[in-house]
Amino acid sequence: MRFPVPHWRNAAPGEVRTWITDINDGIITVAGMELGLVGAQVPQQTAYAVISINALVGALAVFGVKLGERYADREAEADLIRQESDRLALSPDDEKAELIAWFEERGVCPSTARGVADELAAGDALGAQLLIEYGxxxxxxxxxxxxxxxxxxxxxxxxAALPVLATILTPWDTHVIWTVAVAATSLTTTSFILSRRGHSNTRATIARSLIVGLSTITISYFLGDLLL
Structure with a gap:
């Protein structure tokens, strides 16, 4: 199977936001798990095993959920295409009238709207209907x-690898500080990239990520302390 690999520099803002969101999810999820284990006073070796498993299982879960979503989208698109193809076969004039009305509603004069609709219908009528009616x-x-x-x-x-490495590669008595520092630094970096490539406000994006991320891992610590 050949995968289309979009270049980072040419990625659309929506793609960048999706990538950064997944990366941040990994940072927050594993860092939160790690602090929850600290709060629960879990032994060192057990903590190493749990956060490593958490990182791998989390990645597999994200992969599985995304694959299910995209195949559901594919099935919905196929059904939509069948329905629109049937409409075009049964009433092409009505479908062309919808195109004309769509252009006219956006300020195009009737004659131009009809001319554009005629050209679209003559070229790729189905593609035009799918784009204009359903985006x-x-x-x-x-x-x-x-x-x-x-x-x-x-x-x-x-x-997820960032807090895992921060936990495993630093002394056990200081690994909490390192984990929080790595999480905060990573979230700041990813949020900066997101704001620059995703065309959003830099300060607000960084602030949102830090507030959500650090609040989540702090709550995880107290939950671990409370429940175990």
Missing amino acids: LKKRTTPDIAWHESVQAGVAFLLG
């Missing part, structure tokens, strides 16, 4: 579904 620009193929799912799982795993 369907690109159909989900199996390659796209698998590529996006693998990408999501890898992004989560990359984020």
